[in-house]
Amino acid sequence: xxxxxxxLFFSLVTAAFxxxxxxxxxxxxxxxRGWGADIxxxxxxxxxxxxxxxxxxxxxxxxxxxxxxYSKALKEAFSQHEEIxxxxxxxxxxxxxxxxxxxxxLAPDGYYVPRxxxxxxxxxxxxxxxxxxxxxxxxxxxxxxxxxxxxxxKAVSERxxxxx
Numbered sequence: 583x584x585x586x587x588x589x590l591f592f593s594l595v596t597a598a599f600x601x602x603x604x605x606x607x608x609x610x611x612x613x614x615r616g617w618g619a620d621i622x623x624x625x626x627x628x629x630x631x632x633x634x635x636x637x638x639x640x641x642x643x644x645x646x647x648x649x650x651x652y653s654k655a656l657k658e659a660f661s662q663h664e665e666i667x668x669x670x671x672x673x674x675x676x677x678x679x680x681x682x683x684x685x686x687x688l689a690p691d692g693y694y695v696p697r698x699x700x701x702x703x704x705x706x707x708x709x710x711x712x713x714x715x716x717x718x719x720x721x722x723x724x725x726x727x728x729x730x731x732x733x734x735x736k737a738v739s740e741r742x743x744x745x746x
Contacts (some may be wrong), residue, residue, distance in 0.1 A: 616657050617644060617678050621671045627683045633675040634703045640737040641701040642670065643688060644678040652723065653696045659724035666731055673738045691719050698722055698730065700737040711737055 613623035624630040627643070634641040644660075646653035660666055670676055682689070687707045688699050697720040700708040711733040712719040714726050722730045 613678070615646075615648070615678055615680070616661060618661055618667050618670060618676070620667065621676050624675060624677045627677065627679075627685060627688070630675050630677045631701065631705055634701060635705065637675065638703050639673060639675050640703060640708075640741070641675045641677065642734070642737070643683075643699045643701065644676075644696065645680075645682070645688070645694075645698070646678060646696045647680055650695050652721075655724040656696045656722060659727055660730075663727055663731075666727065666734065669731070669734050669738070674734070694718055694721065696721060700733065702737070702741055704741075708737060 611619060611621065611623050613625060614621060617623075624633055624641075630641045630643065633639070646657065648654075682693060689697075690699075690707060690709055697718070698713075699720055700711045702708055713722045713733075714729050715721050
């Protein structure tokens, strides 16, 4: 009987501990909007350009809409791709927007979603880093992640150089 009471007491103490001391919740960056909880996101294009120059990293701007099925599909694939998430977190300044910026350079071939634009730390839009669709050069689908990853690697390794 004593062993049963001890077991019951231990179970109650354990349950009380987990009830009052829940495991730490993983905080999600408020600007991630589902694109990557572990990535630091900038809030504005101006902040992104400043961070890109200051930290000498390319800026990746993802234009999307919450209710667009193409944006949703790309976001889900992007957020689950481990290598893309890792490179985005370490090697890029990241921004995702659901509204257009005042800078028309971020729409070199028009305003559509989803589209991903790379901006070099020299503040130059990388018009050479495009997706697989000829008419919508900067769009990517969930099936284009290999191309996106390739362009991300190029944005990091083939930085533009400014001659002084």
